[in-house]
Amino acid sequence: MEPIIRVQDVSKSYWRDSFEIPVLNNISFEVPSGEFLALMGPSGSGKTTLLNLIAGIDRPDRGTINVAGTDIVALNESRLASWRATHVGFIFQFYNLIPVLTAYENVELPLLLTSLSKRERREHVETALTVVGLKDRMRHYPKQLSGGQEQRVAIARAITTDPTLLVADEPTGDLDKHSADEILTLLERLNLEFKKTIVMVTHDPRAAEKAHIIRHLDKGELQQN
Amino acid sequence: MKVFKLIFKNALRHKLRTALTILAISIAVMAFGLLRTVVTAWYAGVEASAANRLISRQAVSFIFPLPYSYRDQIAKLPGVEQVTYMNWFQGVYIDKNQFFARMAVDAETIFDVYPEFVLDADQLQTFKRERNSCVVGADLAKQYKFKIGDIIQIEGDIYPGVWQFVVRGIYRPRDKTTDATQMFFHWQYLDERVRQESPERAGNVGWYIIRIADPAQSGAISNQIDGLFKNSRAETKTETERAFQQGFIAAAGAIITAMNFMSFVIIGIIMLVVGNTMIMSARERTREFAVFKTLGFSAGHLVGLILGESMLISALGAGLGLFFTFPFVAGFAAAVPKGFFPIFNVEPSTIILAVSSALVVGFVASIFPIQRALTTRIVDGLRHIG
Structure with a gap:
């Protein structure tokens, strides 16, 4: 299958005061379209940094990243923002919903960047909330929802624009077992039923079991399968 | 959303x-x-000042008067269209907190020189005719509910005694910046009584207001006026109305x-x-x-x-x-x-x-x-x- 993500010779370092801290060292790998990839590794191994690079919210020091046919390293900030809006759905560990907006409005947020009419936006939002099973809670604010429900709203927000790629950073890291299972089942369904390519960072081996491919990172190096 | x-x-x-x-x-x-x-x-x-009006006052200080006799000499100067005069009366109406300007004026000319004070013709005629009459501004009339025929009684301080004036006119402001809180009465009414009670203070006015034909000539005419009375017992200082008003403000600058x-x-x-x-x-x-x-x-x-x-x-x-x-x-x-x-x-x-x-x-x-x-x-x- 044609790879949707192609990472080549990517390195990344951070600076703390005058100290350079290497995070990723010459990483290369590919993810075929429609796959569910889990990135695992200990804290500080560079897995979230790699996820951020693939999602276009951070830039590598060296190397190229091609996602859905676009060399995202070559894009300027403005075009990269536009690319993210079209191609990437984000699921964060701490949900990152906007507290002053209802579930409906949070899910509608990425659609404000499109040319969809109000009616079309409503259809998209209701479909996304139906997929995550929260259509009946769409007028609720985040503080009126449980952690699992908040994460489901975040997933609805991630899929409402029908992106090419879903990236999830520890999506179950802040949830109890029952809620975590619900989220993982939902991600699995999005992959199998809706053919979404998913890249997920996780510590949790049970979560990683849902993925088709598991890659381990350690000290900035991608381990062999 | x-x-x-x-x-x-x-x-x-x-x-x-x-x-x-x-x-x-x-x-x-x-x-x-x-x-x-x-x-x-x-x-x-300052904003309400007219460009074609000059104020001539005592050179030493504004509080010293000028002789009434200056009027005709000023009026004869080329470029001068009309001359009027005023005298600050002050006094107390009801109590000292009830403050408004009370001016002794020349009834014949004051409303010609100050066209922004708009007074009906019949009221002006009555005012000119009756020596003990007065005209009040519309805002003042509204504030104290003055109406035509009312008698305003003022306790004099600069000019002691009880003074009574009959309201015979209420002037309206022509512009938004026109002061409609003043009271005008006959200078002659004041002067007659001063002549009887304090003859040494009679025959004086506070300052002259001179309407000129060409505002561009204000400097030259001012110099001519001041030249007329140089080395007299009451030298004058003449300036534009705007400069005169600014002089007041400068004190509180x-x-x-x-x-x-x-x-x-x-x-x-x-x-x-x-x-x-x-x-x-x-x-x-x-x-x-x-x-x-x-x-x-x-x-x-x-x-x-x-x-x-x-x-x-x-x-x-x-x-x-x-x-x-x-x-x-x-x-x-x-x-x-x-x-x-x-x-x-x-x-x-x-x-x-x-x-x-x-x-x-x-x-x-x-x-x-x-x-x-x-x-x-x-x-x-x-x-x-x-």
Whole structure:
């Protein structure tokens, strides 16, 4: 299958005061379209940094990243923002919903960047909330929802624009077992039923079991399968 | 959901903080409006000055009189169209808090030289005819409910005794800057009694008002007038009406400068208040801004959100402040001695200045939060604990 993500010779370092801290060292790998990839590794191994690079919210020091046919390293900030809006759905560990907006409005947020009419936006939002099973809670604010429900709203927000790629950073890291299972089942369904390519960072081996491919990172190096 | 709704919801995120900020801005706008109105009121006389009028007063001091006999000599000068005169009477009406200008004037010429005091022809004729009559301004008449035929009794101080005047006319202001709080009565009525009771003070006027044909000749005519009376017992100092009014204001120049300064200090205070609110608000939302950027919102969107919120708070504060400025100014006007500020209106320029200042404050207060939101990297923003 044609790879949707192609990472080549990517390195990344951070600076703390005058100290350079290497995070990723010459990483290369590919993810075929429609796959569910889990990135695992200990804290500080560079897995979230790699996820951020693939999602276009951070830039590598060296190397190229091609996602859905676009060399995202070559894009300027403005075009990269536009690319993210079209191609990437984000699921964060701490949900990152906007507290002053209802579930409906949070899910509608990425659609404000499109040319969809109000009616079309409503259809998209209701479909996304139906997929995550929260259509009946769409007028609720985040503080009126449980952690699992908040994460489901975040997933609805991630899929409402029908992106090419879903990236999830520890999506179950802040949830109890029952809620975590619900989220993982939902991600699995999005992959199998809706053919979404998913890249997920996780510590949790049970979560990683849902993925088709598991890659381990350690000290900035991608381990062999 | 549109961006404006998001701005509105963000502004109301901390209702108490936003309400207090709006209240602070509105109080500052009210204070600014009052100070500017007081400053404007001081300058009202200058603004109302006519270019074709000269004032000739005693060279030593305004409080010393000039001989009535100067009138005809001044009137004969080329370029002089008409000469009238006034005398400050003062006195006490009811009590010392009831202050308004009481002037002994030349009934024959005063309304020709001051066309901005509009008096009906029949009332003018009656005023000219009756020696003990007076004319009052419309604002004064409204304030004290004076009507034609009323008798105004004044206890004299500069000119002792009890003085009674019959209201025979109520003049209207032609312009917004025209003082309609004065009372005019016959100088001859005053002079006749002074001649009997204090003959040494008779035959004097306070100052002359000279209407000239060509304002460009004001300097030359002033010199001619002063030249006429050089080395006399009462030398004159002649200047344009505007310069004369500015001379009055100059006495209170330090106070006005301080008020002017304070009005702009208030703008600075608003800026700090709104700036502080916006900085706190933006700092709390560092993570949210990172989420917006992650979702694909551009720098322009973030600028719109932050600037919009700042402008919304400032505009609400300015609107509320302006709404209450009018009763606030009216309350102040009622609190100071009546007639102290004959022209005391909130000028359109004050409103424009207050609103534009508040909007500039909104803009400036958003600069730092915008800069912070734009320069914080997404990955750093997502790690931020608000």
